[in-house]
Amino acid sequence: MITDIITWIVGTISSLGYLGIFILMLIESSFIPFPSEVIMIPAGYLASKGEMNMLAVIGCGILGSLVGALINYYLAIRLGRPLLLEYGKYVMFKEHHLLKMESFFARHGHISTFTGRLIPMIRQYISIPAxxxxxxxxxxxxxxxxxxxIWVIILSLLGYFIGENETLIKEYLRDIIIALVLSCAIGITLYWFYQRRNNH
Known part of the structure; x- marks a missing residue:
């Protein structure tokens, strides 16, 4: 079934071209859970065959991710805030919690958004608290x-260099995700120490 899905995605990207990459990455980055691996790796593979331009593939992937994130961002503003303020009391979420969140993102939103985009299961939803x-x-x-x-480039390069070797892709992807999570943890820790020293 996975093979069929990947085959369908490769076919979709081939037929729709760069627009297909943009639309699929927009969906992946919005509130619909959809793995970017099955979009950008096949796109990188098509670039390796000369069917697509690598820079255009990466550009469409980044643009689609940004537009999808903006959808979540504006939905959170238009729908999330009123819902939280009206019904949050039933789950112990009060207005002062929202004010604290606003204060946190005003001071640390850049590091939270950046690292969140690199962590699986978080990258699609970090736009909502923002x-x-x-x-x-x-x-x-x-x-x-x-x-x-960063994520789009990694996936595109994987597809470009080893797009036909599914086993090798899984192995590299696992190691890359572990490295990214560890790098984010180290970066956040260093940022926290830097902020703490500045505050003192």
Whole structure:
């Protein structure tokens, strides 16, 4: 079944071209859970065969990720805040919790958004608390694009160099995810110490 899905995605990207990459990455980055691995790796593979331009593949992947993230961001502002303020009391979430979240993202939204885009199961949803906290939009777009860009480039290069070897892709992808999570943990720790020293 997985093979059939990947075959369908490769066919979709081949037929729709760069627009297909943009649309699929938009879906992946919004509130619909959809693994970016099955989009960008086949796209990178098509680039290796000369059917697509690698820079355009990466650009469409990043742009789709950003637009999908912006959908979550604005949905959180338009729907999430009113719902939380009205019904949050039933789950022990009060207005002062939202104010604390806003304060946190005002001070640390850049590092949270950037690292969140690199961590599986978080990258699609980090835009929601950013929207709830009304994080500065240009800052949000910059760090979302930066984090998404790193992930898109990694996946595209995997597809470009080893796109036909599914076993090797899984092995490399696992090691890359572990390395990214560890790097994010180290980066957050260093950032926390830096902020703490500045505060003192």
């Amino acid at each position: 929207g709830l906290a009304r994080m500065n939009l240009p800052v949000f777009c910059f760090y979302t694009s930066l984090g998404a860009g």
